[in-house]
Amino acid sequence: MQSILPRGRAPVLFTLAYALLFSAGFMYGGNKEFALYMVVVFALLALIVYVLHHTDVPQPMLWSLSAVGMLHMAGGGMHVDGERLYGFQLIDIYTAETPGLLILKYDQLVHLIGYGVLAVIVLFLLRRIAPQMNALVRAILSILAAMAAGSLNELAEFIAVLSLPSTGVGDYFNSMLDLSFNTFGAIVGVIFYESWMRLKKRL
Numbered sequence: 001m002q003s004i005l006p007r008g009r010a011p012v013l014f015t016l017a018y019a020l021l022f023s024a025g026f027m028y029g030g031n032k033e034f035a036l037y038m039v040v041v042f043a044l045l046a047l048i049v050y051v052l053h054h055t056d057v058p059q060p061m062l063w064s065l066s067a068v069g070m071l072h073m074a075g076g077g078m079h080v081d082g083e084r085l086y087g088f089q090l091i092d093i094y095t096a097e098t099p100g101l102l103i104l105k106y107d108q109l110v111h112l113i114g115y116g117v118l119a120v121i122v123l124f125l126l127r128r129i130a131p132q133m134n135a136l137v138r139a140i141l142s143i144l145a146a147m148a149a150g151s152l153n154e155l156a157e158f159i160a161v162l163s164l165p166s167t168g169v170g171d172y173f174n175s176m177l178d179l180s181f182n183t184f185g186a187i188v189g190v191i192f193y194e195s196w197m198r199l200k201k202r203l
Helices: 009-028 032-054 059-077 106-129 135-163 172-202
Strands: 089-095 102-105
Touching: 009 032, 009 059, 032 059, 059 106, 089 106, 102 106, 106 135, 106 172, 135 172
Parallel strands: none
Antiparallel strands: 089 102
8 A cells, every 4th residue: 555655754754743733722812813824734645645745855945844834823823022033033134113014024924934945846857757857947837936925915914814813914014024024035046946956057
């Protein structure tokens, strides 16, 4: 009988374990926003399992994606100085008088890293599926795929705002900054991966 997780078993099981733990914590603490968001996480896990049945994604990429997921959940479940970690400003790069317009927050860093990793994974899959594809086209498609996933994430947050009496999602500036960091992270990830692969060929 074929295993449900033929490849990448360890990172997927690790992700499932911490997702269940955080889900229990969100439900116990009454954090309905993130409890609802967990539905999206488990749907993504199912998609990853499907991909792993057809393509051997490198373990470092899977562990990176798992780590990003854990950072995301920690942002919603942990607090610093009474403030949820998501809204905590790590470095004061830019602070405007407009409420919510702060850079660099924990949330923004997670978006930057997360969608960079996602773009790299899409790029890896395109290299496997369509090796003859033009490099520029492949890079653009990878970035657009990451941006599309980021837009779906913001849509899920918008649904949470409409469905729940109060959330910690943030305002218009938060959404636009999230999308901006998603895009920047995807571009940086694709440039880094393509440069790395070309360097490996030369060596």
